[in-house]
Amino acid sequence: MRKTRIDILTLFPDYFQGPFTVSMVKRAQEKGAVDLKLHDLRKWATDKHHKADDVPFGGGAGMVMKPEPLFKALKALKGRRRGVRTILLSPQGKKLDHRKVLELAESPALILICGHYEGLDERVMSQVDEEISLGDFVLTGGEPAAAALVDSLVRFLPGVVGDRQSVEKDSFFNGLLDYPHYTRPRVFKGMEVPEVLLSGNHAHIERWRKKQSLKNTLTKRPDLLEGAGLSDEDKRLLEETRDEVKDRENPGINRAGRGRKK
Numbered sequence: 001m002r003k004t005r006i007d008i009l010t011l012f013p014d015y016f017q018g019p020f021t022v023s024m025v026k027r028a029q030e031k032g033a034v035d036l037k038l039h040d041l042r043k044w045a046t047d048k049h050h051k052a053d054d055v056p057f058g059g060g061a062g063m064v065m066k067p068e069p070l071f072k073a074l075k076a077l078k079g080r081r082r083g084v085r086t087i088l089l090s091p092q093g094k095k096l097d098h099r100k101v102l103e104l105a106e107s108p109a110l111i112l113i114c115g116h117y118e119g120l121d122e123r124v125m126s127q128v129d130e131e132i133s134l135g136d137f138v139l140t141g142g143e144p145a146a147a148a149l150v151d152s153l154v155r156f157l158p159g160v161v162g163d164r165q166s167v168e169k170d171s172f173f174n175g176l177l178d179y180p181h182y183t184r185p186r187v188f189k190g191m192e193v194p195e196v197l198l199s200g201n202h203a204h205i206e207r208w209r210k211k212q213s214l215k216n217t218l219t220k221r222p223d224l225l226e227g228a229g230l231s232d233e234d235k236r237l238l239e240e241t242r243d244e245v246k247d248r249e250n251p252g253i254n255r256a257g258r259g260r261k262k
Contacts, residue, residue, distance in 0.1 A: 004107065004157055005035045007077045008146055009070070010114040011052060013038040015143040019151065024161075028154035036150070039077070044069040053117055062118035070113070070124045077111055084109040086129045089142030089149070090119070093131030096149060098175075100132070104149070105156040112149065114142030175228035177221055179212035210234065215241045 008016065016038055019025060028034045042050040046068045053063040078084050085107050094100070104110060113120075113128070134145045154160055182193040196208045214237055217224050230238065 002108070002158065003032055003035055004105070004153075005037070005109040006112065006150060006153075007037045007039060007110070008112045008114065008150075009039050009041050009073055009077075010141075010143055010146070011041050011116055012114075012141065012143055013040050016147060019147040023151075025151055025154055028157055028160045031159050033157040033160050034150075034154055039073065041065075041069050041073060044072040044076070046072075056118065060118075064118050065116060065120045065124075067121040067123050070120065071127065074111065074127050081109055083107065084111060086111045086113065086127060087149075088113045088115055088120070088125075088128045088131045089133070089145040090115045090131045091133050091136075091138050092119075093133040095136075096132050096134055096145075096152075101149070101152045102156060105153050112142075112146045114146050116141045175224055176213045177216040177224070179209040179216065207237070211237045211241060214238050215245070218242065218245065 010016075020029075020036060020038075025034075025036070029036060041052050045052050045066075051066070052069050053065050056062070056064045074086060078086075085104070087104075087110060089112060132145070132149065134148060139145060182197060186193050186198070194208070196204050199205065214234065217228070218238065218241055225238070228234075
């Protein structure tokens with residue numbers, strides 16, 4: 001089985017002891033699908049105090065991560081290995097999405113740099129392949145973003161998830177949001193499970209789920225529909241869903257053009 005190597009450069013390696021020792025990331029390591037290595041950036045600091053940051057030239061608030069430790073660390077971690085991709089977790093990066101996670105899951109080796117303070121000395125960017133962000137907000141450092149990236153990535157490594165269908169049915173796998181899920185009891189606080197899910201008719205259930213997936217995407221993330229690659233049947237279901245949503249939003253309007261319902 002192919003093993004993905006992920007090296008994480010951080011000023012706070014202890015941050016990852018929680019998220020990397022439970023759930024799917026723990027399973028991925030136990031199954032040998034991923035080799036996770038945490039590296040304290042201060043190990044490569046060049047002064048006796050192991051300082052990894054300094055004040056910015058030109059003045060200004062905050063500190064900047066020094067170039068020397070990062071250059072030395074990247075040289076040591078890359079070595080003679082081929083195909084290593086170096087990623088900086090940064091609010092200036094492109095937003096992490098499902099397509100990018102799938103792409104990174106195919107990489108044999110990744111180096112994740114957890115940014116901090118006001119950022120890195122710009123000269124380090126010559127060693128970085130790409131910047132990735134979780135979204136348009138600022139974290140205290142790149143550690144939460146690195147943990148989220150690893151968590152999302154390991155699910156697509158061979159042998160980690162036993163039921164492949166559970167991955168393929170997740171939100172975003174086919175470009176759409178997931179459909180609603182129900183379990184026992186059948187009735188809870190007066191709310192019932194949709195009858196179609198109890199019918200035993202798998203064709204009807206599949207159609208209902210597809211339609212609900214389209215509905216969730218239409219009402220919550222309509223921007224995803226443009227790149228979803230819908231089939232002709234999907235498009236028909238989407239039009240049905242649009243009409244139903246419009247009817248609920250405008251219950252007094254007859255869409256056939258005959259005015260207000262009486």
